[in-house]
Amino acid sequence: MTRPGDPSELTQHPGATGLAGVPSHHPSSPPGPERRRLRGGAPIQIGLLGCGTVGGGVLRLLADKADHLAARAGVPLVVRRIAVRDLDRQRVPECDPALLTTDTEAVVTDPDIDLIVEVMGGEEPALDLLSRAMEHGKGVVTANKLLLAAHGPALLARAVERRVDLAFEGAAGGGIPIVRNLRESFASDRVERIVAILNGTCNYILTRMREAGVSFPTALAEAQELGYAEADPTLDVDGHDAAHKLVVLAMLAFGARVADAEVSVEGIRDLEEIDFRHADRFGYAVKHLAIGCERGNVVELRVHPTLIPKRSVLANVSGVLNAVLVEGRALGPSLVYGRGAGDLPTAVSVVADIVDVARSIASGVAGMQTRGIALTDRPLLPLADIESRYYLRFTVADRPGVMGRLAGALGEAGVSIEHIVQEGEPQPGDTAVDVVMITRRAREGAIRSALDVIARASVLQRPPRLLRIEGV
Ligand SMILES: NC(=O)c1ccc[n+]([C@@H]2O[C@H](COP(=O)([O-])OP(=O)(O)OC[C@H]3O[C@@H](n4cnc5c(N)ncnc54)[C@H](OP(=O)(O)O)[C@@H]3O)[C@@H](O)[C@H]2O)c1
The missing domain is CATH 3.30.70.260 (ACT domain)
Structure with a gap:
């Protein structure tokens, strides 16, 4: 029998092999370094990669709720190092300048760090860093949907192999609790369909076009002024951000390993006010939806502007809010709804993951949650069909x-x-x-x-x- 923190439970699992898209080990370090041996009750040491919008929110929540989080995790949570690009940039007051470094490599290989939180964004160097962190036996939390859509299955396989957890509640729906829902609460059901509003920028623009009758360029300019849209809004308004999140949800809902580049994606740039008027006349609202369903062995995944009945709940999800409707075969429809982006809403999801992963490490059962996610290759239904x-x-x-x-x-x-x-x-x-x-x-x-x-x-x-x- 093992006790929480028993070193025998925390010994590194040997024998990593290379996986598509995920470097098996860095040339400068041997594979499978020893995981830190925790003593019962010792704090979990966190390495934070990125301290921007989400990273700042994470530091705020960790500081504000330290005692509460320690009670939930069973051990104190301590931020040991924070990697950024620019050491001189202004940060949230909870960011201790003494912890800052530009040496990301040193953070993911630090033998005293147990858990890496990646809130940098982008594909590289995030992919290499997370892969390295797992090789070093560290649990990983990320909010990076772009990375997960492209490399999620390979990263999950690496986590299983290294017996560490990979948690990503913040990567789909920001603050909305949907990843854990699909992974745990729907384990006893079969998800038949997901219909979701996954991009707050698009939803804000469409809400303004519908309610104020303004054009797409006007609504986009408003969204940019209010900080709801980036200066380069391409990922959002062309639908790719929603598609990344849909691929993440499809992994959990359908156990689907799909090629994200093959998901059919349409954005909202071409919509005109007149389409909103006609839609209204026929009893519909226009929403940018991410839709996923299972059709036998194939999976249907698509992201596009869609007409839905005006009186449906989703039609009345307005502004920057997100919503995910999940239809289970036994449960029927259920809906989660809330803020899909922003510093504190996203940090709520990221910190919940930190607590989960920290508790698993401290209890000597690291990797158990991630091992429950089973994926198989699933072809996508062509749009023509x-x-x-x-x-x-x-x-x-x-x-x-x-x-x-x-x-x-x-x-x-x-x-x-x-x-x-x-x-x-x-x-x-x-x-x-x-x-x-x-x-x-x-x-x-x-x-x-x-x-x-x-x-x-x-x-x-x-x-x-x-x-x-x-x-x-
Ligand atoms: N913002 C949201 O509402 C939201 C919601 C859900 C998910 N997410 C996801 O969360 C992640 C972070 O988003 P964010 O909005 O917080 O981004 P952000 O504000 O641009 O912050 C990125 C942080 O990462 C650091 N960074 C970037 N590249 C780096 C590198 N190569 N080496 C070291 N540090 C690096 C930046 O350093 P500097 O500060 O020095 O530039 C910055 O602190 C992304 O994957 C995003 O998709 C964001």
Whole structure:
């Protein structure tokens, strides 16, 4: 029988092998160094990589709630070193300048550090540093969704191999408790579908476009002024940030190891105020959604602007808030909802992970949580094979026969139309009008082939707008 902190439980597991994308060991150090041997009740020493927005929040929470956290972890939590790029930058008051270093390598190899918290962001050097930390027997907490979407399975495999924990509650949904929910609470159920608002910047912009009738560039400028959007908003408004988070959630919900580059992603740049008006007329709101479901062995993962019923709960998640709807086969729908970004909300998730991992280390059961995550390769359903209802908007010359050609092309492809409206009064001459259609459920491939036929018929004055409709 082993006791908490018994050194025999904490001995390094030998025999690491290389894994795709994760360096097996650094050339300058031997593989599998000894893990620090803890004595019962000894503090868990933390190495923090990054002290920006999230790192600052983590230091604040660790300082504000030190006693409470020590009671939850079973041992005190002590920050031993903090790696940053610029030693002179202004930091939160809880950041002790004496702990700062630019030597990230020294932090992840420090034999006195038990747990590494990565809140630097980016793919490298974060990947190499986390891999090195695990090799040195350290537990790891990260909020880095980009890294996990690209290398999550390899990092998890490395954690299992080294018998350490890799925790990442902050990497999907910021402060919303969804990672732990999927990993633990849904262990007894089967997740059938996830429908989520995972990017606060997009949700803020769409809320303003819907409620104030402003254009995308105006709403984006407002979001930037309020600090809700980066100076370069590409990752957010083009949908990649939400896609990274969806890949992370799919690992836990479906046990899916997927290639994140293959997830179908559309952003919100092309949306126009008029689409919000038409959507409203048909009883829908426009939301940027990340959708995941299992279809037998394949997994459907997609991120795009979507029409959802105005009265649904998700349609009323406004501003920068995020929400994740999970449908379990036994449980049915459940929803978590809250602040998906920001220093303290994200720090709540990161520090909860620190407590969990610290408790596992102190109790001599490091790596147990991570070993429970089983992944298998899952092909993604091609977008052409998904089935949905569609909102289609055609800008056409107002001439006799045009409507018939649109409806005819869709009919030929086997797509039924549920509603059709023409915007505005017919004018004399060759004026442009908008024709908006809501289709019945159809294969996306069929819709696309109809749109190709319509494009060749030279009736369109600009490319058509296609938005998918999701029942939630
Ligand atoms: N911000 C959020 O609301 C949020 C929410 C959820 C998840 N996340 C994730 O959390 C992570 C951190 O985000 P953040 O917003 O806190 O970023 P941030 O404000 O830009 O902070 C990054 C920190 O990492 C340090 N850093 C970056 N590269 C480094 C390097 N090569 N060597 C040493 N230090 C380095 C920076 O040092 P300097 O300070 O010296 O420049 C800075 O302290 C990202 O993965 C992000 O996706 C963020």
